Amino acid sequence: MAGSGKAHLRPEGDALVSVEDLVVEYPVAGGNTVKAVSGISFDIKRGETLGLVGESGCGKSTTGRALIQLPSPTSGAVRYNLVDLTKLSAEAMRRRRTDLQMIFQDPISSLNPRREVGEIVAEPLSVWGPKNKEKQKVLVDEMLNAVGIDPDVARNKRPHEFSGGQCQRISIARSLVLEPEVLICDEPVSALDVSVQAQILNLLEDLKKKYNLTLIFIAHDLAVVKNISDRVAVMYLGKICEVAGSDELYENPAHPYTQLLLDSSPEPDPTVVLDRSDTSSGELPSPINPPSGCRFRTRCPLADDICSSQEPQMQEVGQNHFVACHHPLIKVAEAPAADPAWTEA
């Protein structure tokens, strides 16, 4: 994987958010650069949920943050409603961010411990909403109710008086109080117990319907991503390997990396036969000096010469199913017109 190309992008105008050739690099000591995200492209339709899945260090959180220009990407375009956010001035971007909100992994540390819940949820309104305290209170109460928190009980309490799941609900209320179009969820359930995780996932589905949200859901747990997403993009070391509808991706994984992730995902079923190998070859290479060609080749069982010399390009292997691999696990059904990378493979 770890390929480039834009075959998976849909016609312009269909997408609410579209990202092209996004590159995010950070300078580090010794004059090196961490190549966190290396030229990825994807798009999201209005009302769609896109799942971004991959191991730690694959650049999925960086991608989420680059969308709202925190920080701005090194290069590439992030279009929201056809406006390129990377070209906006800081002030114009600040105004635009009301449409793009974010929730984070650790619900407790993302709330200010010294503020009351009512103030926390009202803060976005104090910046952009009605300044009238009474009007704010109505909106805050409505939002707290929507996320399943009783406003009369919670309003004057501080975050430490709530459990992790409740704090995540409060974070969601804060992010939705300005009625954004897009909600970026960065590992919102990975710090929670399974039972609470299910509550939050159900809540996000309900709120998405109620407020017509478009979600970007970033997580490392494949089962969670499948549950909530319409479309899933699998990332590896700053590149996208595979993009497909979520049911299609899990039924017919085309990229060896997707297959590896699926095989590693623990199923609560003792009759599933486990692959018992325990070699440590499964380490992510350094993003400072990523492998040439396909970035996954150092861990890929199918890798050969072409994988190290040539970067695979995105190609269609099924209906709305794209993969960047020289040796995809499913063969192209109706072969698309000669793609140089493909014919050589």
Add this chain to the structure above:
Amino acid sequence: MNASVTVNSAEASANTNGASLLQVSDLHTSFSVQAGEVKAVRGVSFSLDQGKTLGVVGESGSGKTVLARSIMRLNLGDNVNTSGSAVFEGKELLASTMSEMQTLWGNEVAMVFQDPMTSLNPLVKVGRQVTEHVRHHLGASKAEAKALAIDLLKEVRIPEPESRLNAYPHELSGGMRQRICIAIALACEPTLLFADEPTTALDVTVQHQILNLLNREQQERHMAMILITHDLGVVAGRTDEIMVMYAGNVVEQAPTAALFADMQHPYTEALLRSIPRTTQRSHTRLAAIAGRPPDLIDPPSGCAFSPRCPYVQPKCREETPPLQATDNSGHKSACWFPVGTPENKEAFEKNLAARLPQTMSVAEGAMVNTEMLQEKVATQEERN
């Protein structure tokens, strides 16, 4: 450590006759805090044979970590009260002095912790950390210890072990650090290994490797292992027996295959149902468990799960169900209306008629999913 420990000596002596490696009976642990007494473990009994793996499963706050630490005598502080009995190789651990425990720790019983970063000393090179206790317990020389360390790192599949001995923990990835922690735990060839959420902080691919590593070591060394986790997916297929804990009690205990094939406790059922699976269609409505785990300072009377249980009946709120065997396969559960029985079905229908919120949400969840499924089938048929 000034923790108060009360040992039930009659039971302790009775247990020494058993052949089990570890025999725990009626273990209670509580912490005195300003607000009252937090009863974290409330009467847990189990036994573990040499070479077997026991999975302990439950949500945060169910008492699984406190249970392990009580057996290991690692709960420090003067506000800890432990009572009951934990007999390891014929020796009552709860009656042992701290210096007796020191000869056991690392040597006979060892533990792998959740967070591999904080359980290693950031200022000490990995090589010394792996063999510190080997030199202490076995009196090995520096050269012997180094050779052993290299062997251990090879065994836990760390590439280039010679050069890694001189690395500091921060120079290694999370998975590598957990491999080091496992090497430390295995160094003195313990007969019992506690693994407390060993993979919760790791990626799925690394989690898979670490669990495989633990399994292989456990089998090769014929070591007993207690694997503590909140994820039923981690213990399925990797343990001989599973113990499900809720609010400090064991609610169900069974051989792994039997537990998954025939869940009896509503909590186990709810826990399994709330896990999203890759085999489910996307957007399947998850069956979340309503409510929250109970307050352990003042636990509810009767069954602790009753406030959240979709099958709850008046009896459940009054009488605590005992953990009892339901057949002769060793499957035990603590429920008045076990899942799969006619009584359970009747209780569910009664609650449905009474529109009990948690019962309604289970029923609605099932309905939404059937509707979704039907819709999908319908659209597929249309396409065809």
